[in-house]
Amino acid sequence: MAQAAEPPSGTRDFLADEVRRREAAFSAVRDVFERYGFDPLITPAFERIEVLTGKYGDEGDKLVFKILRRGEHEATGEADLALRYDLTVPLARVVSTYGSQLPSPYKRYAIGPVWRADRPGKGRFREFTQCDIDIVGSPSEMADAEIVSAVNDGILALGVEDFTFEVNSRQALFGLLEAYRVPAELGGQVLITLDKLDKLSPEKVAAELLERGLALETADSLVGDLSAGDEGRIRDRLDGSEQGKRGLAEVDRVLELTAGLPTGRVVFTPRMVRGLDYYTGAIFEVTAAGYPGSIASGGRYDGLVASLGGPDLPACGGSIGLERILSMRDAAEVTPGGLDVAITVLGAEADVAKLAAELRLSGLRVGVYLGTSGKLAKQLKWANTQNAAFTLLYGPQEQVAGEVIVRDMSTGEQTRVPFGDVAAHLHIRR
């Protein structure tokens, strides 16, 4: 019965080292979120299909994995369930489901897989892990600042050190359009183009603005001011617009409340636009030396929970690009999962089983030879492949003497130890 041996396109099997590496990363981030008083939430892999459809736009809807109805309904070819596409829609559902049973505000973190039928590619998977924190029910800018701080600590816990939060606000962006007299109908497109100033030259960005129909002098002054990095000039301009003023206040509040972070970690970045439409207040994106694109992002989205079917509550949140960070980090950093002790089996199996049990009880990671060879050389070779720190040799002769031979696998040195003293001996030498 032959079968396709590869996992499905766009998915991955995680073998031992990779599981340990990922779990260590997840656990480090979880510890940070717990310290911030976020509560864990785990929802099912799938939701009723009506909970998911219409939430991600036409393009998104096409990428949802739908589950066929079962039994007699299978033949209809209809779907009634779908794999979750992100962790935000399930959050909105949970807020509807449990309402006042949840703490208020509800601070939750979720680290788990989501599924998207995207075309698989380098670093783009159909099953990948998202890592989200959200605070639902607080309008306070303290909440925005908590998100920034928690994301900051989470990134540090993942071993990334050189990174920057680019902070802006939707209102500041609208204010920018107003202050520079960008025609309303061009606004959205102009913002998208301006956001490219982190990748393209000012000339190219200005050219694109002209293409989009912006007047030459408007394009020149916008690009000139934004690319000059003269924050004072932009601030002055924003101050001349009501929306701009409110936006600046939001940004400044986040800067003030995260002032405890290292200087330069959080910076006002007037050209920064988050791709998604649902943000209503402060927004941020995190860029890091050596990483393409952003490694985290988030912001305030007061209308989102309601638009996803939940109650109308203010909310803000952030997401750490765990997969992106993991893919860039050196796989060699991981602690190898080697054995503390390998035990050969040269007869006297019942004694070996007892010895293994005793050593495991003492907390050691112990493997017993389970192959078919009775040859010591072959068993030592096996112990080597297990990265064992020590190997115990124990056969009929040692059984008679009541001793175990302890072999230090790094030096090859062998010591005879009384049968009952092996655990103590190993714990001292480890």
Add this chain to the structure above:
Amino acid sequence: MAQAAEPPSGTRDFLADEVRRREAAFSAVRDVFERYGFDPLITPAFERIEVLTGKYGDEGDKLVFKILRRGEHEATGEADLALRYDLTVPLARVVSTYGSQLPSPYKRYAIGPVWRADRPGKGRFREFTQCDIDIVGSPSEMADAEIVSAVNDGILALGVEDFTFEVNSRQALFGLLEAYRVPAELGGQVLITLDKLDKLSPEKVAAELLERGLALETADSLVGDLSAGDEGRIRDRLDGSEQGKRGLAEVDRVLELTAGLPTGRVVFTPRMVRGLDYYTGAIFEVTAAGYPGSIASGGRYDGLVASLGGPDLPACGGSIGLERILSMRDAAEVTPGGLDVAITVLGAEADVAKLAAELRLSGLRVGVYLGTSGKLAKQLKWANTQNAAFTLLYGPQEQVAGEVIVRDMSTGEQTRVPFGDVAAHLHIRR
């Protein structure tokens, strides 16, 4: 946009306490498996549909959740992927996929969700967590004994203390049929009926055997010998059959190699039949005081990996009924996830943010008030709902004095502490 608020039928949302309880259990079991030198494995939630179909019988196939093809193919109503139904078929696939890249023997553990479109009911879910260990590639009875010991330690780690491994062997069962001259065509049905001796009276079991067509005296002697618990008599009978003799040897080897466990933990149980057909050697089921049915099971299934599409390797394994054990354990056993410190916000927000950051850095779990009320009483009420051990009061007056008021939430006692000493003060008092 109203939506069905409940999670899909047969699935569950896990809120904070439940996630913590489950994660603590998973982690305890993982630690045990790691000590035994098992390697973790995580495979995708879905497999290609051809990997799953035909592996679980007609009834099982109907319970597989199938995923619709996407894009232009969606309209065909066909499925090309399916959610995993257990952790064993993915293991067989992984053994095919990675072959010699895996350690030999390959000892792996997997703790993760599986999906079955069973009719939901009390304790029966459509998404539930399985917990499996398997050793692929070892014909040694040391491997069988390792599985029993690891399952034993896993169950202990879950807090269950009073339990028994009922051990038998497929060969001993066939030997039993031979020894008691049960007609070959009745064999399977007779075994299924005999296995009910743990629930039904000997009379009822004998009556069912007669119904199935067994001769009166055969039924009487089988039921009589098995229910008398006279192991010696059964052993004598088995010794008269070649298959029975081999089966007894398998059982005795497992008993010998697990002799280090408490007396009575592992017992030969000649009537015990595992429901599934694929076992080839020693088999076991674990029963526990206060738990209905079995809480763990396993055995040797040398042909299984090949029949599931993998290479032809000997294998044995075990499964702990995590969900069953969790559902019976008292939910109150969990450490509540309360805050170490709640901080009120009565102005001076930037200082509060710094204080929170410092306390979190020191490892404390800290929540900041994110509501809209400026009233102390309301904020203290919030701190109470967070099960906070301490609450910090800090407003403009304290800011001027450079002090923080630390309130012990169990006694109501308040202490003034210099702003910079709060972390040290709390760590001493905690």
